[in-house]
Amino acid sequence: MRHAHPVETVRAAEAELMARLPEGALMQRAAAGLAATCARLLGRVYGSRVTVLVGSGDNGGDALYAGAALARRGARVTAVLLAPGKAHAGGLAALRAARGRVTAEQEVGLADFSCADLVLDGIVGIGGRGGLRPGAVPYAEARRRGVVVAVDLPSGVDADTGEVPGVALRADVTVCFGTYKPGLLIDPGASYAGAVQLVDIGLTLPQPELTALQHADVAALLPLPGAESDKYRRGVVGVAAGSATYPGAALLAVAGALRGGAGAVRYVGAAAEEVVRRFPETLVTEGGPAGAGRVQAWVVGPGGGEGARQALAEALASDVPVLVDADGLTELGRIGPSALAGRTAPTLLTPHTGEAARLLAGADGGAPAAADDLAARRLATARRLAAAYRATVLLKGSTTVIADPGGAVRVNPTGTSWLATAGSGDVLAGLAGSLLAAGLPPLDAASVAAYLHGLAGREAAGAPGAPVTALAVAEALPAVWRAVRQA
Numbered sequence: 467m468r469h470a471h472p473v474e475t476v477r478a479a480e481a482e483l484m485a486r487l488p489e490g491a492l493m494q495r496a497a498a499g500l501a502a503t504c505a506r507l508l509g510r511v512y513g514s515r516v517t518v519l520v521g522s523g524d525n526g527g528d529a530l531y532a533g534a535a536l537a538r539r540g541a542r543v544t545a546v547l548l549a550p551g552k553a554h555a556g557g558l559a560a561l562r563a564a565r566g567r568v569t570a571e572q573e574v575g576l577a578d579f580s581c582a583d584l585v586l587d588g589i590v591g592i593g594g595r596g597g598l599r600p601g602a603v604p605y606a607e608a609r610r611r612g613v614v615v616a617v618d619l620p621s622g623v624d625a626d627t628g629e630v631p632g633v634a635l636r637a638d639v640t641v642c643f644g645t646y647k648p649g650l651l652i653d654p655g656a657s658y659a660g661a662v663q664l665v666d667i668g669l670t671l672p673q674p675e676l677t678a679l680q681h682a683d684v685a686a687l688l689p690l691p692g693a694e695s696d697k698y699r700r701g702v703v704g705v706a707a708g709s710a711t712y713p714g715a716a717l718l719a720v721a722g723a724l725r726g727g728a729g730a731v732r733y734v735g736a737a738a739e740e741v742v743r744r745f746p747e748t749l750v751t752e753g754g755p756a757g758a759g760r761v762q763a764w765v766v767g768p769g770g771g772e773g774a775r776q777a778l779a780e781a782l783a784s785d786v787p788v789l790v791d792a793d794g795l796t797e798l799g800r801i802g803p804s805a806l807a808g809r810t811a812p813t814l815l816t817p818h819t820g821e822a823a824r825l826l827a828g829a830d831g832g833a834p835a836a837a838d839d840l841a842a843r844r845l846a847t848a849r850r851l852a853a854a855y856r857a858t859v860l861l862k863g864s865t866t867v868i869a870d871p872g873g874a875v876r877v878n879p880t881g882t883s884w885l886a887t888a889g890s891g892d893v894l895a896g897l898a899g900s901l902l903a904a905g906l907p908p909l910d911a912a913s914v915a916a917y918l919h920g921l922a923g924r925e926a927a928g929a930p931g932a933p934v935t936a937l938a939v940a941e942a943l944p945a946v947w948r949a950v951r952q953a
């Protein structure tokens with residue numbers, strides 16, 4: 467499990483550790499880890515060209531000490547001071563002592579930047595506010611031939627949210643200290659970070675609110691049949707999806723549900739004939755969720771069309787977990803959070819940002835939000851929805867973020883934009899519903915589903931990648947289950 471902590475928590479842990487260590491020791495640890503990664507990336511340090519972009523804080527200090535370490539090993543290092551007079555004094559002295567060059571001239575800095583084998587971005591770290599300041603913007607736009615290594619965080623990315631309020635410097639590798647910052651895991655910030663490496667500097671940190679699953683975590687959560695299992699004990703997932711206009715959504719949700727670990731899939735809706743023809747293992751019931759037989763969790767809404775309102779009302783009236791997607795979310799947005807007020811079992815909402823905008827419009831009375839703005843503030847959006855509806859929210863898109871109303875957040879690391887294809891969300895809904903029916907709590911069901919769905923998207927796209935269909939994503943699920951269990 468990867469853990470991320472907000473700046474306030476990191477600072478408190480740093481202060482506590484610094485009080486027990488000789489002055490500067492923590493920065494030396496950070497710089498040593500940073501220099502080791504740079505040396506690995508360079509392969510041959512001696513004779514290589516390294517440019518260090520230096521801002522006014524300790525982030526620049528880390529970069530300067532790492533630059534000094536590389537200079538001592540024979541690299542030709544130039545420090546470019548973006549805030550001359552404010553650069554970290556100790557780091558600057560160390561670089562000079564190692565015979566590094568120092569300049570404050572932008573023209574020289576830009577020329578150096580463009581021909582360096584490696585650039586260290588020490589402009590700003592967790593102390594940053596807003597995007598890059600004007601003096602640093604040309605570096606984000608300049609030609610580059612070497613690898614750019616961000617120190618702790620790509621400059622211009624908000625550490626706590628992943629928001630990029632202005633221009634940011636894109637990195638190939640980010641070396642972060644002590645813990646991941648949320649901004650390294652959540653887009654758009656995550657897309658600036660490249661490959662992220664964590665350097666342990668000995669911080670003692672509390673349980674994180676924000677986590678990202680890895681293979682071993684998912685493997686431990688997957689519902690597996692035991693010797694005494696039967697289909698009911700494994701869980702029956704009810705799928706209320708599809709309509710005369712959108713029968714395909716029913717097929718795709720059922721396809722996802724069949725590969726999610728429940729013992730059986732029960733379908734209700736207008737596409738029963740198509741569903742049984744394609745998936746004869748599906749149980750089909752006439753009418754809506756209210757009259758269906760035993761079900762441990764409902765999936766309502768994919769392609770639900772005009773039937774979504776009634777199906778939603780019936781599913782929400784049940785005492786089992788309900789996943790609401792697509793047309794179900796549109797109906798829910800019309801009513802607002804009061805629709806969930808009487809529920810005794812958990813509810814999981816799976817909006818994309820357009821649906822999130824509609825849900826918010828029906829929720830907390832705030833100003834109407836555009837989907838693009840919500841996408842730029844993914845963490846805040848998922849949290850706001852979870853709080854307003856008192857439900858678990860899986861916000862889909864470039865980084866899928868899952869927020870529990872209690873405050874816990876999971877970020878999915880496996881996504882791929884090949885999944886941006888019609889119907890792949892229906893597969894995800896069926897898959898997550900199946901995991902709910904198998905007994906996983908909503909945060910786990912949603913984050914395991916997003917994880918497997920992302921891997922299945924990659925598996926279906928192959929390497930170097932080709933367009934995928936939603937059904938191919940569903941069909942790739944058994945292979946990714948195996949891959950996760952084998953890891």
Ligand SMILES: NC(=O)C1=CN([C@@H]2O[C@H](COP(=O)(O)OP(=O)(O)OC[C@H]3O[C@@H](n4cnc5c(N)ncnc54)[C@H](O)[C@@H]3O)[C@@H](O)[C@H]2O)[C@@H](O)CC1
Binds near residue numbers: 496
């Ligand atoms: N405190 C410590 O002992 C440690 C700190 N570490 C490093 O220190 C960093 C935090 O250092 P600081 O608290 O000094 O903060 P930063 O170095 O991240 O930035 C603060 C400085 O940047 C300026 N600034 C803010 N926003 C800016 C922007 N958008 N563009 C340009 N300048 C901007 C501020 O005026 C301030 O002078 C971490 O990210 C990490 O790299 C590590 O060395 C680990 C140990």
Ligand SMILES: Nc1ncnc2c1ncn2[C@@H]1O[C@H](COP(=O)(O)OP(=O)(O)O)[C@@H](O)[C@H]1O
Binds near residue numbers: 891894
């Ligand atoms: N840019 C992207 N990068 C990664 N995943 C994406 C991107 N855009 C969409 N996705 C994923 O693709 C799926 C699309 O779901 P959705 O928007 O509901 O489509 P549909 O309604 O057609 O099924 C979601 O799992 C979402 O997270």
Ligand SMILES: [K+]
Binds near residue numbers: 587620
């Ligand atoms: K930085």
